[in-house]
Amino acid sequence: MDRFDRELREQLAKEPLVRNGFDERLRRRIEERLGPERRTPRKAFLNVAGYAVAGLLTVAAVWIGMWRVAEQNRSLADEAVMRAADTFNLHQGTPLIPEISTDESAAIRSAFLLGVRRDQPNPEGVGVVSQYRTMLVAAESGMPQVVAEGSGILMPYGREFWLIRAVPDLAGGQRLVAKPVGRTGEGVLQEASEALEMPDVASEAELAELAPMTGEPAILEQLLFAGNRYVSIRQVTWVAGAYAAEAQERLWVKNVEMLRPDESGKSGTAGEEPHVALSEVLPGEKDNSGREEWAIIREPGRWAVRYPEEDERTVNRRIWRALPVMLPSSVVSHDRLDLGWDQIAQLDPLAKDAYTSPAGDLAALVRSDAIRVVPYRLPDATLRTYTLPLDESETIVMVQWALDRYVDEWKRLAVLLLKPESAAS
């Protein structure tokens, strides 16, 4: 330990404030909340009084009165905080119907890879540039938590793990590229080391593949969804110096293999862009012919399909229509909520979206600024709930579940394949 650390520890060994925050007043407040069974000096007084009901009520009333006086100076903010906390702890009291069944002997069988995208305005031109990170959330000592985290989207694909990265190209754009980086039963793939070490940087070979021809538009790509084998991508193309309104937006669903650097750079006209048409994924559906462009986007509780439609009333502006279909398991391997929305609200009144494990043991409840991971079948789920902070500019693009024996394999691989945030970030 160096001198600086030693001094720091000496200085910070003391309590932070000269006044003690945890005082007798607060201690009484906590005991008060536990209810009428407490054994405190006031309880002793009541013992002497023979536990007369009238006496108890009187003392309670006096105490409530005293607290009200003492609390007069507390701000409205504090009251609101307490109300929020009470709402949040709703499930500690009378649960809403239908009740979530719990099991004392249950264990957490599930883990999930969570991929998020963070957007910020593009300093080089129109649109936004994005950063990506992936976390593996799994149980350690019975508590769900992030066991591995790193840049890029680590997507399970068959027995392999592919790393999807956003790399800047030479024209001021940002492209998505993907490579296999690991394989179950084997570990890290030898050729993956460069991408793993510097996930936000394109290698020379990748830059050469991604470099646009002179005069070609710059392309910004944004990942909307990743799962199983497909990715949904938003592309914005613009020519340097042109007005932002002249930028073009296109949405593609691709097989992740189409993001190999040598494939990803081959964009141009719509016909040339490697993609998967809607009819290839939903062959039985009517009216899918010609829907080359489509997108997989998140709606509360499910992944949904949108397709573009040019409306004659809105020249040059496309409307993204919802297609009321269930995506097949080849696209989204698990897309069914194990909990009803009333149960989700019971677990977290601030949740706006949710994912549950195929094993029905773990829920990821999404707030605007956090994800709460709840092992909701456990009797002590409240205590084991894990809150994963989410920046408000972050959007979930992938949730992939592993169960039972695969959990350990995912943990082993994720630790190898996901690198912690770089010192620069």
Add this chain to the structure above:
Amino acid sequence: MLESGREFEWIGCAAPEDAEARRAALGELMDAYGKDVWNYAFSITRKWDLADDITQEVFFKAYRHLHNFRRVASVKTWLLTITRNTAIDFMRSAFLRKVTLIDHLAERGQLRSAEQEVIEKLAVNETWKQVLALPRKYREVLILFAHYQLSLKEMADVLGVTEGTVKSRLFHARRKMMTLKEKGSDGPV
């Protein structure tokens, strides 16, 4: 300072139906960890009232889950983890989010908040003042390291990040403190 939790193993043996024993156990816990829980809640939020509310919530949760004590490796990391999660939940409540904008301005020096006044008046020394002025992710890791003297693994558990991230945050936090101290030696920060 938090000590080893081993001496509190008996607390987990309090039968759920024995309210008297559970209250006694909670009393022991509050004696041992009350200050630490409140100090950590205050360090995260820098708000006196909120630290009170969080501390109350933490011990209430602990009381309800005393039977889990036998399952936890360390009482101190268990309580600190609950404190942190509770603090984050409280800070993110819909109402407080409105307040946060003001806090944000205050942090950027555009406003002087009541909390800053409290810290200025009541902080025990200059180092604590400087640490409490750091952005949350840096002050938390420094406080867990220097005040609570947790190991890397324990810090990672409490913060819900990897040990690598803890190292990275500690590195940056130390660097920020060094800069503050250098500025401090040149005059007021």
